[in-house]
Amino acid sequence: MRHSLLAHPRRAVRATALLAVAPLLAASLAACADSSTSTTGSVADDCTPAHTFDTVTEGTLTVAADVSLPYVDVDDSTGALGGVDGVVLTKIAEMECLTITNATIHGSTAIGSVQQGKSDLAAGGWYRTAAHGKVLGQTVPVYYDFTAVASADGQYDSLDQLEGKTVGVTQGSLYVSELQDALGKDNVKQYETLTEAMTDLKNGRIDATIAGSGETGYQLSQLTDSGLDMQPIEADDRLTASQSYGEVNFPHTQGNTDLTTALDEDIETLREDGTVQDALDQYGLTNKANFSGK
Amino acid sequence: MSTLVSWLPDLLEGLRHSLWLTFVSLLLGLPLGLVLGYVAELTPSRPVRWLLVALIELARGLPALVVLYLVYYGLPSVSIVLSSFWSVILAFTVSNAGYVSEIVRGALRGIPAGQLEACRALGIGRTRTFLSVIAPQALRISTPSLISYAAIVFQSTSLAVAVAEPELLSAAYNIGSITFEYVQVFVLAGALYAVVVVAASRLAGWLSARTAY
Numbered sequence: 001m002r003h004s005l006l007a008h009p010r011r012a013v014r015a016t017a018l019l020a021v022a023p024l025l026a027a028s029l030a031a032c033a034d035s036s037t038s039t040t041g042s043v044a045d046d047c048t049p050a051h052t053f054d055t056v057t058e059g060t061l062t063v064a065a066d067v068s069l070p071y072v073d074v075d076d077s078t079g080a081l082g083g084v085d086g087v088v089l090t091k092i093a094e095m096e097c098l099t100i101t102n103a104t105i106h107g108s109t110a111i112g113s114v115q116q117g118k119s120d121l122a123a124g125g126w127y128r129t130a131a132h133g134k135v136l137g138q139t140v141p142v143y144y145d146f147t148a149v150a151s152a153d154g155q156y157d158s159l160d161q162l163e164g165k166t167v168g169v170t171q172g173s174l175y176v177s178e179l180q181d182a183l184g185k186d187n188v189k190q191y192e193t194l195t196e197a198m199t200d201l202k203n204g205r206i207d208a209t210i211a212g213s214g215e216t217g218y219q220l221s222q223l224t225d226s227g228l229d230m231q232p233i234e235a236d237d238r239l240t241a242s243q244s245y246g247e248v249n250f251p252h253t254q255g256n257t258d259l260t261t262a263l264d265e266d267i268e269t270l271r272e273d274g275t276v277q278d279a280l281d282q283y284g285l286t287n288k289a290n291f292s293g294k
Numbered sequence: 295m296s297t298l299v300s301w302l303p304d305l306l307e308g309l310r311h312s313l314w315l316t317f318v319s320l321l322l323g324l325p326l327g328l329v330l331g332y333v334a335e336l337t338p339s340r341p342v343r344w345l346l347v348a349l350i351e352l353a354r355g356l357p358a359l360v361v362l363y364l365v366y367y368g369l370p371s372v373s374i375v376l377s378s379f380w381s382v383i384l385a386f387t388v389s390n391a392g393y394v395s396e397i398v399r400g401a402l403r404g405i406p407a408g409q410l411e412a413c414r415a416l417g418i419g420r421t422r423t424f425l426s427v428i429a430p431q432a433l434r435i436s437t438p439s440l441i442s443y444a445a446i447v448f449q450s451t452s453l454a455v456a457v458a459e460p461e462l463l464s465a466a467y468n469i470g471s472i473t474f475e476y477v478q479v480f481v482l483a484g485a486l487y488a489v490v491v492v493a494a495s496r497l498a499g500w501l502s503a504r505t506a507y
Contacts, residue, residue, distance in 0.1 A: 107471065108470070108471035112470075112474060112476055131472065131474075168458075171471040172468075172471030172472055176468070177472065189460075190464070190468050191458050192458075196458065197458075200458070203370040203375050205375060205377060
C-alpha cells in the first residue's frame with residue numbers, strides 16, 4: 001500500500017518545512033564557501049586613478065590569493081594582503097583608487113579563478129610562462145625567483161644527482177612535465193601545496209623538492225630541526241627553469257588590455273620608486289638577483 | 295577532441311591505480327569485516343560483542359579522510375612512516391572492515407536461527423556449521439550489498455588525492471593544473487568513475503535478482 005503525504009498531515013508539515021529550510025541551508029552553505037573572501041582598503045572621494053580599466057566588480061580589484069609566503073599572505077584579522085605580491089598589489093590598488101577583495105585560493109585553482117572571470121588577477125609568485133600566456137594575460141616581471149632543490153642537508157643540487165630519487169613538486173608548477181621527462185613519471189610526486197611536499201620530505205617519503213627559492217626558503221624556515229637545506233639547482237638543458245630566473249608576475253584576465261597596460265605601468269613605477277625592493281627585503285628575498293633577474 | 299584523447303593515457307593510468315586501491319583495500323577489509331561481523335553477531339560473550347560493536351561503530355563513524363590523515367600525518371610522529379599507497383590501504387581497510395562487518399551482521403540475521411539449532415542437533419561442529427551452512431548463505435545474501443559497497447569504495451579512492459596518491463582524480467587534477475581545462479578533464483574523469491560505478495550497480499542489481507529467495 002502506498003502512503004501519500006496528504007494522508008499523513010504530520011509528514012506533509014515536515015516535508016513542507018524541509019522544502020522551506022533547504023534553500024536557506026543551501027544559501028548558508030554558499031555563504032560559508034565564500035567565507036575566505038574579504039575586502040580591504042578605502043578610497044578617498046577625490047581619488048584620481050592612474051589608469052582606467054574594467055574589473056570583475058566595479059571599484060575593487062579582486063585578487064585570487066594563493067597564500068604562500070613570502071609571495072602572498074592574508075592577515076587573519078584585517079584581511080589585508082601581505083607578502084611581496086600583496087604589498088605591491090596593495091600599492092597598485094591605491095594608485096588605481098580601488099579597494100582589494102581577496103579570495104584565498106590554493107594552488108593552480110587561483111589561475112582557474114582568473115580564467116573563469118571570478119578574479120581580476122592571481123597573486124602568489126606566479127611565473128610568466130608560455131602555457132599561462134595562452135589562457136591568461138601576463139604582466140611585466142615584478143621581481144625574479146630562481147629554482148631551488150631542498151633535501152636532507154642540502155645534499156642535492158643537480159638533476160643528475162636526483163636520478164632515481166623521488167622529487168616533490170606542486171601541481172601545475174612549470175617543472176612538472178620536464179621533470180617527468182628527465183626523472184620518470186613515477187619519480188615526480190605532485191602535491192597541492194609545497195607545505196605538504198615539505199612534510200613528506202621531512203618524514204622521508206620523498207628525497208627532494210623542487211620549487212622557487214623564495215617559497216622553499218620560507219618553508220624551510222618554518223621547519224625547525226628538520227635537517228633540511230636548499231641549494232640553487234645547476235643549469236640543465238632538461239629543466240628550462242634552471243637556465244634562467246623565474247619572472248614573477250600577476251596573471252590576469254586575458255583580453256583586458258587596459259588592465260594589462262595599467263598593471264605593467266604601475267609595476268614599472270613601483271620598481272623605480274623602491275617599493276618592490278623594500279617588499280623583497282621585508283620578506284627575505286634579499287639576493288640582488290631577486291630584483292634584477294641577473 | 296584530440297586533446298581529450300591525449301589525456302586518456304594519464305587518466306586510464308589513474309583509473310587503474312584507483313581500481314588497484316579499491317581491490318587491495320577490499321581484499322584486506324572484506325575478510326576482516328567478515329570475521330568482525332561474524333564474531334560480533336554470534337559470540338556468546340556479551341563483553342566481546344560490545345567491544346567489537348564499539349570498534350565497528352568507531353570504524354564506521356570516523357570519516358575515511360580523517361582516518362587517512364591520522365595514518366599519513368599522525369603515524370610519523372611515532373616513527374611509523376607509511377608510503378601514501380599503504381596509508382590509503384590501511385585507512386580504507388579500517389573503514390571497510392567497519393562497513394563490511396555491518397553488512398555481514400545484517401546477512402547473518404537473515405539466516406533463520408533454526409538452522410544453527412539443527413546443526414547443533416545433528417552434532418555438526420561450529421567451524422563446519424559456519425563454513426558449510428552459515429557462510430555460503432551469508433555470502434549469497436550480502437553479495438549485492440558488498441558489490442554496491444565496493445562501488446562506494448571505488449568512489450572514495452578519490453580521497454587519496456589528499457595524500458598525493460596518483461589515482462584518477464589526482465591524474466585529472468594534475469592535467470587540469472597544467473592545461474587549465476578543468477571542466478573538460480573533470481567531466482572526462484567523472485565519466486570514467488561513472489562507467490565503473492554504473493557497471494557495478496548493474497551487477498549488484500542482477501545478482502540481487504538472481505539470489506533473491
